[in-house]
Amino acid sequence: MKQLKIFSVPYLVWMLVFILVPLIMVAYFAFRTADGQWTIQNISDVGQYANIFVRSIWLALLATVICLVVAYPLAYALSRMEKHKQSTMLLIVMLPMWMNFLLRTYAWMTLLGNNGIINNLLGMIGLGPYKLINTSGAVVLGMVYNYLPFMILPLYSVMEKIDKSVIEAASDLGCNSRRVITRVVVPLSLPGITSGITMVFVPAISTFIISRMLGGGSNLLIGDLIEMQFLGNSYNPHLGAAISLVLMVIILLIMTVMNQFSPDDQVLI
Amino acid sequence: MDNIVSLKNIVVEFEDGEQILKNISLDIKDKEFVTFLGPSGCGKTTTLRIIAGFLEPTSGDVMFEGKRINDLPPHKRNVNTVFQRYALFPHLNVYENIAFGLRVKNVPEKEILKRVGEMLELVNLKGFEKRSVNRLSGGQQQRVAIARALVNHPKVLLLDEPLGALDLKLRKEMQTELRKIQQALELTFVYVTHDQEEALTMSDTVVVMNNGVIQQVGSPTDIYNEPVNAFVADFIGESNIINGCMPQDCVVEFTGKRFECVDKGFAPNETVDVVIRPEDVKVIPAEKAKLTGIVESVVFKGVHYEMVVDGVDHKWMIHSTKAEPVGAMIGMDFDPFDIHIMKKSEEG
Ligand SMILES: Nc1ncnc2c1ncn2[C@@H]1O[C@H](COP(=O)(O)OP(=O)(O)O)[C@@H](O)[C@H]1O
Numbered sequence: 046m047k048q049l050k051i052f053s054v055p056y057l058v059w060m061l062v063f064i065l066v067p068l069i070m071v072a073y074f075a076f077r078t079a080d081g082q083w084t085i086q087n088i089s090d091v092g093q094y095a096n097i098f099v100r101s102i103w104l105a106l107l108a109t110v111i112c113l114v115v116a117y118p119l120a121y122a123l124s125r126m127e128k129h130k131q132s133t134m135l136l137i138v139m140l141p142m143w144m145n146f147l148l149r150t151y152a153w154m155t156l157l158g159n160n161g162i163i164n165n166l167l168g169m170i171g172l173g174p175y176k177l178i179n180t181s182g183a184v185v186l187g188m189v190y191n192y193l194p195f196m197i198l199p200l201y202s203v204m205e206k207i208d209k210s211v212i213e214a215a216s217d218l219g220c221n222s223r224r225v226i227t228r229v230v231v232p233l234s235l236p237g238i239t240s241g242i243t244m245v246f247v248p249a250i251s252t253f254i255i256s257r258m259l260g261g262g263s264n265l266l267i268g269d270l271i272e273m274q275f276l277g278n279s280y281n282p283h284l285g286a287a288i289s290l291v292l293m294v295i296i297l298l299i300m301t302v303m304n305q306f307s308p309d310d311q312v313l314i
Numbered sequence: 315m316d317n318i319v320s321l322k323n324i325v326v327e328f329e330d331g332e333q334i335l336k337n338i339s340l341d342i343k344d345k346e347f348v349t350f351l352g353p354s355g356c357g358k359t360t361t362l363r364i365i366a367g368f369l370e371p372t373s374g375d376v377m378f379e380g381k382r383i384n385d386l387p388p389h390k391r392n393v394n395t396v397f398q399r400y401a402l403f404p405h406l407n408v409y410e411n412i413a414f415g416l417r418v419k420n421v422p423e424k425e426i427l428k429r430v431g432e433m434l435e436l437v438n439l440k441g442f443e444k445r446s447v448n449r450l451s452g453g454q455q456q457r458v459a460i461a462r463a464l465v466n467h468p469k470v471l472l473l474d475e476p477l478g479a480l481d482l483k484l485r486k487e488m489q490t491e492l493r494k495i496q497q498a499l500e501l502t503f504v505y506v507t508h509d510q511e512e513a514l515t516m517s518d519t520v521v522v523m524n525n526g527v528i529q530q531v532g533s534p535t536d537i538y539n540e541p542v543n544a545f546v547a548d549f550i551g552e553s554n555i556i557n558g559c560m561p562q563d564c565v566v567e568f569t570g571k572r573f574e575c576v577d578k579g580f581a582p583n584e585t586v587d588v589v590i591r592p593e594d595v596k597v598i599p600a601e602k603a604k605l606t607g608i609v610e611s612v613v614f615k616g617v618h619y620e621m622v623v624d625g626v627d628h629k630w631m632i633h634s635t636k637a638e639p640v641g642a643m644i645g646m647d648f649d650p651f652d653i654h655i656m657k658k659s660e661e662g
Pocket residue numbers: 328329334352353354355356357358359360361
């Protein structure tokens with residue numbers, strides 16, 4: 046036991062310095078004015094950005110749902126392949142992640158641009174040009190593209206542990222392939238679903254690069270708003286801290302609701 | 315009695331081109347307890363998977379009540395399986411595991427309650443309804459697996475080494491229990507085991523398999539008393555298997571001596587396998603015997619002594635209720651009908 050305690054010291058120090066202290070600083074800044082008074086003005090000022098909050102939550106939710114819908118069948122198919130094929134396929138799925146995040150998003154800028162590859166191709170068959178870039182659709186696309194692997198991985202790692210004979214037992218007992226999914230695979234992969242949703246939703250709701258590069262000026266998200274308070278021309282770290290704090294509370298609430306659906310012990314009934 | 319399941323010239327080949335089942339043909343009668351018996355890896359599970367529909371044969375036909383069902387998916391077959399490692403649903407409790415098949419078929423809640431109740435009674439698990447299946451012992455999980463399959467009233471129940479993970483005492487109890495259930499519900503059981511004793515005690519018909527080939531089909535008594543080749547003889551209990559030849563009908567020569575036997579129809583001087591059960595070797599005084607040997611070891615086995623006797627060309631395994639001293643010279647003799655003559659099997 047003593048040994049274990051010694052080994053946990055670096056981690057505790059890490060937690061203190063890089064997690065707890067910044068958290069306290071954010072909270073502290075959020076409740077102070079520029080001239081050092083306690084205030085709740087910053088928090089109530091956040092209200093005027095309600096529309097940006099709504100848009101961020103909406104786009105992040107949309108991206109998360111799309112990720113789930115795309116990743117679920119993919120992860121399932123992957124988990125049912127023969128073992129040696131699984132690792133190869135997983136590598137292919139993960140390949141985009143090896144490229145720099147900015148580079149990936151830049152690539153989409155050139156693809157979606159008004160004179161971009163997609164519009165050029167469409168032009169050849171007499172369609173368009175369509176406005177693709179600088180739309181909320183482009184932002185969602187960027188989120189889905191960048192965060193999809195974060196949905197696939199937790200789903201795959203849970204599904205891969207589902208015994209093949211349990212799936213066979215379900216079809217033996219009268220389930221067609223759709224019912225095998227709804228009655229056995231989904232309940233058994235719930236932990237993967239919740240952690241996948243968390244891992245996509247949290248970065249998606251707080252992103253600022255994707256919305257900046259693909260959304261133009263008209264699709265400002267919370268992330269952009271916060272960044273502007275610290276680095277932009279509307280410099281106001283106190284408001285920025287307040288927005289961050291509110292965002293954290295919102296994420297916390299959503300995650301709490303999510304976890305209600307996740308069984309802590311596999312028994313649902 | 316009609317055939318309920320028929321396998322016709324079933325061949326199974328996996329990707330690497332290896333044949334796992336080599337032309338299996340078998341008729342299974344209604345209400346029969348059939349056991350596939352064979353060493354691990356001989357293709358027993360594969361055969362069950364063909365009947366259940368999890369695997370399509372490379373060639374050959376699977377018939378159910380006279381109709382070809384090769385293309386029928388598992389969920390449409392009137393067959394249920396008890397899997398080798400139970401494969402219970404970990405997210406459901408005991409009650410819901412058993413009710414699973416009925417829920418899928420939209421059976422009314424009242425009837426589900428009644429039928430699951432009957433099953434819980436049958437497998438002795440009353441009071442465990444709400445228990446998570448992860449918190450059951452191996453024997454209890456196994457009984458849930460049986461109940462989960464039986465509750466659907468399948469015509470045929472497939473059981474893949476269902477007692478493999480249980481300790482000896484529990485296994486014996488469950489063997490009797492399963493046999494009782496099969497007879498009470500008048501079902502067809504297709505049972506898989508690698509334990510010859512289990513096969514002989516439970517079954518109406520035993521199918522002995524080796525290397526993807528059916529070696530022999532018969533009643534337990536037939537299989538034990540009249541094994542068709544040396545493999546079956548060896549696999550069903552221990553045997554003395556000696557090289558011999560048939561100079562003429564009803565006479566066999568081995569270890570240089572001639573003995574009277576009851577088999578005929580071999581070519582003159584055809585070489586054969588001679589199979590003699592350890593309990594069929596009679597110990598007689600050495601001076602009266604054609605065949606003698608030195609007792610090498612004696613082990614007490616509870617009911618009998620197991621002796622190894624060194625003859626000239628063969629070490630004999632003998633079961634006897636009377637022990638002989640180690641090092642003594644004894645004589646051996648056989649009744650004609652205890653000498654089993656078998657054609658040499660191709661695999662040697
Ligand atoms: N999916 C598969 N691909 C390739 N070989 C397999 C596959 N499934 C089983 N086998 C092989 O088929 C043979 C028979 O397996 P099985 O029917 O499970 O034997 P048993 O149940 O009699 O022990 C084994 O040698 C096994 O390795």
